Amino acid sequence: MISTASPARPLVDRYGRHISYLRISVTDRCDFRCVYCMAEDMTFLPKRDVLSFEEIETIAGAFIARGATRIRLTGGEPLVRRDIMELVATLGARIGQGLEELTITTNGSQLAKHADGLAAAGVKRINVSLDTLDEARFAAITRRGRLTEVMDGIAAAQSAGIAIKINMVAMRGVNDDEIEPMMAWAHGRKMGLTLIEGMPLGEVGIDRVDSYLPLRELHDQLARRYTLEKLSKRTGGPARYVHVAETGGVLGFITPMSHNFCESCNRVRLTATGQLFMCLGQDDQVNLRDALRTGGAEALDAALDQAMMLKPKGHDFVLDRSSTAPSVARHMSVTGG
Ligand SMILES: Nc1nc2c(ncn2[C@@H]2O[C@H](COP(=O)(O)OP(=O)(O)OP(=O)(O)O)[C@@H](O)[C@H]2O)c(=O)[nH]1
Numbered sequence: 001m002i003s004t005a006s007p008a009r010p011l012v013d014r015y016g017r018h019i020s021y022l023r024i025s026v027t028d029r030c031d032f033r034c035v036y037c038m039a040e041d042m043t044f045l046p047k048r049d050v051l052s053f054e055e056i057e058t059i060a061g062a063f064i065a066r067g068a069t070r071i072r073l074t075g076g077e078p079l080v081r082r083d084i085m086e087l088v089a090t091l092g093a094r095i096g097q098g099l100e101e102l103t104i105t106t107n108g109s110q111l112a113k114h115a116d117g118l119a120a121a122g123v124k125r126i127n128v129s130l131d132t133l134d135e136a137r138f139a140a141i142t143r144r145g146r147l148t149e150v151m152d153g154i155a156a157a158q159s160a161g162i163a164i165k166i167n168m169v170a171m172r173g174v175n176d177d178e179i180e181p182m183m184a185w186a187h188g189r190k191m192g193l194t195l196i197e198g199m200p201l202g203e204v205g206i207d208r209v210d211s212y213l214p215l216r217e218l219h220d221q222l223a224r225r226y227t228l229e230k231l232s233k234r235t236g237g238p239a240r241y242v243h244v245a246e247t248g249g250v251l252g253f254i255t256p257m258s259h260n261f262c263e264s265c266n267r268v269r270l271t272a273t274g275q276l277f278m279c280l281g282q283d284d285q286v287n288l289r290d291a292l293r294t295g296g297a298e299a300l301d302a303a304l305d306q307a308m309m310l311k312p313k314g315h316d317f318v319l320d321r322s323s324t325a326p327s328v329a330r331h332m333s334v335t336g337g
């Protein structure tokens with residue numbers, strides 16, 4: 001059951017930033033092992049510690065009561081969690097009752113079977129992660145995935161009327177030769193494309209320094225070949241968008257490494273086991289599962305206040321040869337990106 005008992009006090013951190021966006025990692029498990037996200041051998045969170053759907057709904061309800069208007073389900077791969085559509089349906093029922101948007105970030109592998117259910121629950125747009133259009137390269141980057149399944153998933157979501165943004169982690173020497181083809185492909189199918197700079201989280205399968213591609217540089221290169229018109233459009237996320245006159249599509253840039261966007265941060269992240277991380281790039285956390293299990297709605301509300309006091313100003317990502325360890329030890333799959 002979703003709690004509505006909390007007082008309607010907005011969530012504002014020490015720096016005056018309003019937190020209106022909750023990202024929920026429903027599982028840290030995944031059917032892929034993308035080289036920039038996970039290691040080949042991963043130790044996952046113990047299943048017994050994972051929040052039940054009822055607990056996730058209660059926590060989501062507490063956020064909505066405190067002014068959160070957007071929820072994104074992520075992971076790991078959110079669509080591999082058993083019975084995930086039950087959670088999607090319950091959260092979707094909150095749309096229009098405080099919640100303005102429910103969405104999901106997915107690798108697309110299970111999308112074909114869930115696209116209609118997502119649309120029926122009120123999901124209007126989703127982000128699908130795809131770094132290449134080449135089958136062999138796709139298999140190498142994901143270490144597991146089959147490109148045709150993702151393509152089928154994308155087609156099913158489009159048929160269900162869901163708008164799609166493609167997320168592509170841009171990596172020098174891995175997929176940088178595919179940026180223009182990916183843009184033509186996505187824009188030709190009425191999908192947005194957002195390029196992402198790799199972030200140093202967790203020990204993984206690539207050399208992050210060698211593969212780092214500064215997107216400012218890339219933007220300037222593209223600007224010599226295309227007419228890039230800056231858009232004021234913001235989704236509440238860190239991406240900056242341009243309209244590409246030649247393709248008629250939208251291109252986004254997420255640049256945590258080359259341009260820090262933390263001053264306008266509006267989000268926090270709940271892990272599958274109920275830890276609330278206040279920043280993707282820091283370790284500050286509050287245990288909402290313990291608060292909920294031991295103290296109920298009141299303790300949960302107090303834990304949200306504590307979280308606002310602990311939210312850091314921003315990340316301290318470092319990417320150079322002098323720092324061999326990743327800036328943050330946990331993998332992206334724990335907090336869901
Ligand atoms: N550093 C940083 N990166 C983020 C943040 N939010 C999302 N990202 C990264 O952006 C990439 C795309 O994330 P998505 O889950 O698709 O979300 P989004 O692009 O914020 O989605 P929109 O709501 O459509 O703007 C991932 O690699 C995330 O790790 C953030 O607050 N800080």
Ligand SMILES: C[S@@+](CC[C@H](N)C(=O)[O-])C[C@H]1O[C@@H](n2cnc3c(N)ncnc32)[C@H](O)[C@@H]1O
Binds near residue numbers: 074078129167200201
């Ligand atoms: C962690 S995944 C979780 C959701 C889903 N499994 C997917 O891949 O879309 C969320 C996003 O984070 C991105 N990501 C993962 N590791 C990253 C890293 N180290 N740096 C930048 N983006 C990363 C992925 O490409 C994906 O777009």
Ligand code: SF4
Binds near residue numbers: 031332
């Ligand atoms: S990026 Fe997404 S699909 Fe790839 S390993 Fe991480 S969680 Fe799985």
Ligand code: SF4
Binds near residue numbers: 261282
């Ligand atoms: S790095 Fe942290 S503070 Fe910066 S935008 Fe991301 S979550 Fe917010």
